[in-house]
Amino acid sequence: MGKKILVLPGDGIGPEIVTEARKVLDVVNARFELGLEISEALVGGAAIDATGVPLPDETLAACKQADAILLGAVGGPKWDTNPDFAIRPEKGLLGIRSQLQLFGNLRPAILYPQLAHASTLKPEIVSGLDILIVRELTGGIYFGQPRGVREKEGGIREGFNTYVYDENEIRRIGRVAFEAARARNKRLCSVDKANVLEVTVLWREIMEELKSEYPDVELSHMYVDNAAMQLVRAPKQFDVVVTGNMFGDILSDAAAMLTGSIGMLPSASLDENGKGMYEPCHGSAPDIAGQGKANPLATILSVAMMLRYSLNAGEAADQIEAAVSKVLDQNLRTPDIMSEGMRAVSTTEMGDAVVAAL
Amino acid sequence: MGKKILVLPGDGIGPEIVTEARKVLDVVNARFELGLEISEALVGGAAIDATGVPLPDETLAACKQADAILLGAVGGPKWDTNPDFAIRPEKGLLGIRSQLQLFGNLRPAILYPQLAHASTLKPEIVSGLDILIVRELTGGIYFGQPRGVREKEGGIREGFNTYVYDENEIRRIGRVAFEAARARNKRLCSVDKANVLEVTVLWREIMEELKSEYPDVELSHMYVDNAAMQLVRAPKQFDVVVTGNMFGDILSDAAAMLTGSIGMLPSASLDENGKGMYEPCHGSAPDIAGQGKANPLATILSVAMMLRYSLNAGEAADQIEAAVSKVLDQNLRTPDIMSEGMRAVSTTEMGDAVVAAL
Ligand SMILES: CC(C)[C@H](C(=O)O)[C@@H](O)C(=O)O
Ligand SMILES: CC(C)[C@H](C(=O)O)[C@@H](O)C(=O)O
Numbered sequence: 001m002g003k004k005i006l007v008l009p010g011d012g013i014g015p016e017i018v019t020e021a022r023k024v025l026d027v028v029n030a031r032f033e034l035g036l037e038i039s040e041a042l043v044g045g046a047a048i049d050a051t052g053v054p055l056p057d058e059t060l061a062a063c064k065q066a067d068a069i070l071l072g073a074v075g076g077p078k079w080d081t082n083p084d085f086a087i088r089p090e091k092g093l094l095g096i097r098s099q100l101q102l103f104g105n106l107r108p109a110i111l112y113p114q115l116a117h118a119s120t121l122k123p124e125i126v127s128g129l130d131i132l133i134v135r136e137l138t139g140g141i142y143f144g145q146p147r148g149v150r151e152k153e154g155g156i157r158e159g160f161n162t163y164v165y166d167e168n169e170i171r172r173i174g175r176v177a178f179e180a181a182r183a184r185n186k187r188l189c190s191v192d193k194a195n196v197l198e199v200t201v202l203w204r205e206i207m208e209e210l211k212s213e214y215p216d217v218e219l220s221h222m223y224v225d226n227a228a229m230q231l232v233r234a235p236k237q238f239d240v241v242v243t244g245n246m247f248g249d250i251l252s253d254a255a256a257m258l259t260g261s262i263g264m265l266p267s268a269s270l271d272e273n274g275k276g277m278y279e280p281c282h283g284s285a286p287d288i289a290g291q292g293k294a295n296p297l298a299t300i301l302s303v304a305m306m307l308r309y310s311l312n313a314g315e316a317a318d319q320i321e322a323a324v325s326k327v328l329d330q331n332l333r334t335p336d337i338m339s340e341g342m343r344a345v346s347t348t349e350m351g352d353a354v355v356a357a358l
Numbered sequence: 359m360g361k362k363i364l365v366l367p368g369d370g371i372g373p374e375i376v377t378e379a380r381k382v383l384d385v386v387n388a389r390f391e392l393g394l395e396i397s398e399a400l401v402g403g404a405a406i407d408a409t410g411v412p413l414p415d416e417t418l419a420a421c422k423q424a425d426a427i428l429l430g431a432v433g434g435p436k437w438d439t440n441p442d443f444a445i446r447p448e449k450g451l452l453g454i455r456s457q458l459q460l461f462g463n464l465r466p467a468i469l470y471p472q473l474a475h476a477s478t479l480k481p482e483i484v485s486g487l488d489i490l491i492v493r494e495l496t497g498g499i500y501f502g503q504p505r506g507v508r509e510k511e512g513g514i515r516e517g518f519n520t521y522v523y524d525e526n527e528i529r530r531i532g533r534v535a536f537e538a539a540r541a542r543n544k545r546l547c548s549v550d551k552a553n554v555l556e557v558t559v560l561w562r563e564i565m566e567e568l569k570s571e572y573p574d575v576e577l578s579h580m581y582v583d584n585a586a587m588q589l590v591r592a593p594k595q596f597d598v599v600v601t602g603n604m605f606g607d608i609l610s611d612a613a614a615m616l617t618g619s620i621g622m623l624p625s626a627s628l629d630e631n632g633k634g635m636y637e638p639c640h641g642s643a644p645d646i647a648g649q650g651k652a653n654p655l656a657t658i659l660s661v662a663m664m665l666r667y668s669l670n671a672g673e674a675a676d677q678i679e680a681a682v683s684k685v686l687d688q689n690l691r692t693p694d695i696m697s698e699g700m701r702a703v704s705t706t707e708m709g710d711a712v713v714a715a716l
Contacts, residue, residue, distance in 0.1 A: 059414055073551075090553045125478045140553065141499075141521060148556050158524040160559030163499060166516040192603070195433075195448045197499065198506050199517030228612040229620075231480055232590065246551070250608060254586040262587075 001057065003311060006066035008059070010065055011045040011089055012284025013294035013347075014072025020296035020351025021070060021303050024323075027358050028307065028316040038312075043096070044074030044089035044284075048082075054092030063096055068310035069277040070302060071096075073284035089284075098138050102269035102277055103169070104176040105137040105248065109235075109255035109265065115337055116326035117258035121232075131238045132184065133255055134177040134279040135248025137168045137269055139301075141254035142245045163199050170206040172272065177242035180213040189220045191227045191247055205245065223253070231255055256281050259274045263295030263336040266302035268309050276310045292346035295334040297324055300354055323357035330357075361669060363396045364424035366417070369403040369447055370642025371652035371705075372430025377653035378709025379428060379661050382681075385716050386665065386674040394669075401454070402432030402447035402642075405441075412450030421454055427635040428661060431642035443570035447642075456496050459634055460627035461527070462534040463495040463606065464663075467593075467613035467623065472686040473695055476618035479590075484616055489596045490542065491613055492535040493606025495627055497527045500603045520558050523602065528564040530630065535600035536572040545597035547578045549585045549605055561602065582609070589613055590593035614639050621653030621694040624660035626667050634668045637659040650704035653692040655682055658712055688715075 002258040005222050007022065018045065022038070029036045041059040042108035054074075063069055074089040082088055096102070111129040119126045144162030152158050174190075181188040181319040204221055211219050222230065224247045230237060231254050244250060256262045265281040280298030288294060301324060308317040332353050333342040345353065365380065367373040380396065387394045399417040406412050412432075421427055422570055426504060432447040454460070469477065469487040477484045502520030510516050532548075539546040548565040550558035562579055569577050580588065582605045589612050601609060614620045623639040638656030646652060660684060666675040690711050691700040703711065 019404070080553075085556070085559065088553065094554070095425060120480055121478050122480060128598040144518070149560050152524060156524050156526060157560060158522060159555075159560035160502070160520060160522040161555045161557050162518060162520055164600070165514060166510060166514050168514060193607075195438075195446065196518075196647045197519045199519050200519035201443065202507050225607045225611040228586065228608045229615040232612055232615040233618075247608075249583045250586045250605075251549075254590055254612065257587040257590040258597040260591075 001004055001039050002035050002240045003067040003257055004065060005036050006062050006069045007038060007040045008043040008069060008071045009019070009040065009046070009070040010043055010074040010284060011076050012073055012286040012289040014074070014284055015278065016290070016292070016294050016347050017299040018070065018072040020347060020354070021299040023332045023351050023355050024300050024320060024358065025303050028320065029315070032313060034311065034313060034316070042311060043071070043092040045076050045079045047092055048079055048087060048089065050308040053088065054089050055095040060095070060099060063255040065101055067275060068306045069096070070299070070306060071277055072299065073280065073282065075284045076241050076286040077214055081280065096277060097269060098143060100277070101138055101276070103136055103138040104270040105135040106180065106268045106270070106350040107133040107135060107194055107252040107265070107281060109133065109259055111259045112264060112325070112328060114213050115259070115261045115264065117339060118337055119258060120260055121258055126235060129258060131235060131255060132240045133248060133252040134173065134180055134240060134242040135252055136173040136209070136244050137171065139165055140245035151293035163197065165203060166198055167202065167206050169335065170203050171210065172206050173242065174210045176270070177212055177240055178210055178217050181217045181240040182214060187220070189222055189238055189241050191222050191224050191241055191243035191251065193224050194221070195223060200244070207242070210244070226253060231258065247296070252281070261337050262298070263334065264297050264301070266298050268305045269301070270309060274310055276306065292348060293335045294347045295336050296347050296351050313336055319348070319358060323354045326357040327353045359396050360393050360473060361425040362423060363394050364394060364420050364427045365398045366401040366427060366429045367398065367404070368401055368430040368432040368435050368642060369648040370644040371432055372432065372642055374648070374650070374652050374705050375638065375654040375657040376428065376430040377652050378705060378712070379657040381709050381713050382658050382678060382716065385662050385713055386671070386678065388560040389669060390674045392669065392671060392674070401429070401450040403434050403437045405450055406437055406447065411445065412447050415452040416455055418453070421458055425633060425665045427454070429635055429637035430657065431638065431640065434644040435606050452500065454635060455627060456637070458503060458633070459496055460628050461494055461496040461531055462628040462629070463493040464626045465491040465493060465610040465614070465623070467491065467610070467617055469617045470619065470622060470683070470686060473617070473619045473622065475697060476695055478618055479616055484593060487593055487616060489556060489593060489613060490538055490598045491606060492508040492531065492538055492598060492600040493610055494527065495600050497523055498603035521555065521604070523557055523561060524564045525560065525564050528561050529568065532565050532568045534628070535598055535668050536568055536575050538615065539575045539598040540572060543604060544574055545578070546578045547596055548599035549581055549582050549599055549609065550676065551582050552579070553581060554616060554625060558602070565600070567675045586612060589616065595607055595664040610639070619695050620656070621692065622655050622659070624656050624663050626660070626663045628667060632668055634664065636664040650706060653694050653704045654709050658709070677716060681712045682716040685711045
């Protein structure tokens with residue numbers, strides 16, 4: 001059958017971490033006879049340098065043909081000062097999300113027991129933490145029109161963006177979240193700002209409507225400011241959280257940081273049919289690029305998510321996750337998760353250790 | 359000369375905490391011969407119950423005539439289900455902010471050494487924490503037009519809001535923040551999402567422009583998702599943070615919760631001339647209303663901010679803050695900040711203790 005996997009290394013530490021993830025993918029591809037065809041393409045700053053745009057037509061076409069995409073990371077100071085907003089690495093990422101309608105973004109925040117000390121929160125607050133943020137990824141204020149900077153009377157400049165969701169967009173991400181809650185601990189918290197923003201009044205209404213389809217899931221609502229507080233105060237109260245694109249960006253990063261080890265956290269961005277793009281939660285970390293300091297585990301765990309959600313290879317995913325847990329038990333640590341008494345390893349050594357553990 | 363103070367008790371625990379704060383205000387009014395004339399008015403749910411609207415004309419007029427306003431808190435489940443969005447307690451609060459152009463919201467997040475254990479974060483991460491969030495309060499997506507819920511083709515409903523700032527709005531809140539940084543540790547971090555939202559590209563540009571007026575202040579920029587992470591990872595890296603209305607709502611609540619004792623945190627909302635509304639950072643806590651469990655210290659500290667910023671009575675403010683510190687040293691604690699070995703007191707006992715310490 002030959003499923004197609006497109007790999008997009010991107011910028012900064014992207015190429016290094018993707019190299020390790022590919023090693024792991026190669027092992028399970030052979031072992032489980034998955035027959036995956038793996039190819040690579042340019043995106044982000046790397047694509048700007050080579051072609052002038054962050055998402056070349058060729059890359060977009062390859063994304064559309066692929067059954068799943070593995071992304072490293074995009075962005076870096078080199079391209080941040082580009083005055084043309086369309087020629088920024090981030091636009092490559094946003095373009096793929098939007099063009100492929102990868103609206104369902106799953107961001108687990110899991111605390112690995114071996115890394116419990118890495119959290120800045122007290123152990124009793126975060127031990128055993130396992131929450132899932134479901135973020136809408138192709139709508140909301142990220143993509144709303146109209147947008148831009150215009151001149152008012154008197155030549156005063158005014159910047160504006162539009163936060164917009166229609167009921168269908170809300171319903172489809174709601175269903176993803178209810179399904180995820182059903183497969184977990186059956187509690188879903190929808191986050192909005194319905195006391196101020198009309199768009200989120202509709203959001204809350206549609207989430208309420210969906211409740212009847214999922215009588216086994218307990219739905220609650222929370223204002224976004226309170227959600228930010230509750231993540232700090234008592235994060236284990238959450239099971240699945242669903243929210244829009246902008247609030248999801250903020251809350252998922254806060255949730256990830258609760259674990260103290262975002263170098264460990266993968267993510268999935270899925271379309272209506274389960275096709276998806278998989279990437280680590282962390283960024284391109286240009287400051288440590290090329291030094292062998294990057295932690296490849298989030299990308300390797302993204303491969304596991306890819307196998308589970310897009311390639312129907314749950315057993316291979318389980319093996320990868322077990323291998324990652326094993327290397328942590330072997331006390332191997334990249335610099336970001338290093339602590340006393342552990343053994344410091346490089347990006348490559350960590351990737352090789354996972355392969356060995358497999 | 360007779361400066362006018364308007365007190366708005368509001369809903370939930372509002373009346374209780376405001377009663378204690380008035381005792382404290384009465385003491386300093388007499389001691390420093392401030393000649394303050396204190397009156398009360400209705401706002402929020404209390405106003406809806408009495409008059410049908412959250413901000414009666416009479417209250418708005420009294421707000422305009424006052425030199426400073428002390429607010430308890432507004433809101434509660436009783437009014438949350440009102441289908442008419444305009445008849446919600448929050449609209450009273452938003453109406454005062456907007457009508458009086460109280461655009462400069464100062465939200466300090468300070469960890470009291472006596473309450474260090476109350477934080478969910480490790481002591482080394484938060485001990486000595488003292489950051490100031492400066493939030494724009496009368497613009498952005500909270501007030502942007504157009505807004506609402508409309509029908510698209512096919513009868514599909516769509517909710518929408520507008521995130522908008524003009525350069526003058528950005529400049530005036532920027533100046534408030536630069537001035538605040540100048541009076542503190544001279545570091546200002548402006549938070550935006552300039553890699554995605556055009557309105558915040560303009561925000562960043564104007565902040566950069568202001569730099570030349572404040573060469574003694576070090577300006578940095580941070581994306582909002584990263585700011586949420588950094589508040590959890592290493593909050594002491596911040597001195598003053600400036601951001602828009604929505605991001606400020608989220609980040610100031612997260613920052614407040616880092617201290618573990620938001621029952622202690624006051625806030626000020628100032629206009630161009632230093633006239634202001636003062637209120638605790640916490641909400642109306644309807645679940646504990648009327649039980650003597652509420653912590654009045656945030657409201658009492660809001661009185662101190664009022665004396666300092668709107669009434670030019672810094673010495674009175676200093677005395678109130680010292681009295682609050684003293685009651686903590688006396689081990690008196692309301693339930694929200696209670697811990698082993700401390701003495702549990704009620705709302706009234708706490709207020710009386712501050713008066714005694716004065
Ligand atoms: C790089 C940026 C555009 C992106 C976003 O804001 O969505 C990132 O922060 C993320 O969360 O994936
Ligand atoms: C009550 C609500 C409208 C308000 C806001 O969002 O501004 C509150 O959360 C605050 O931060 O003062």
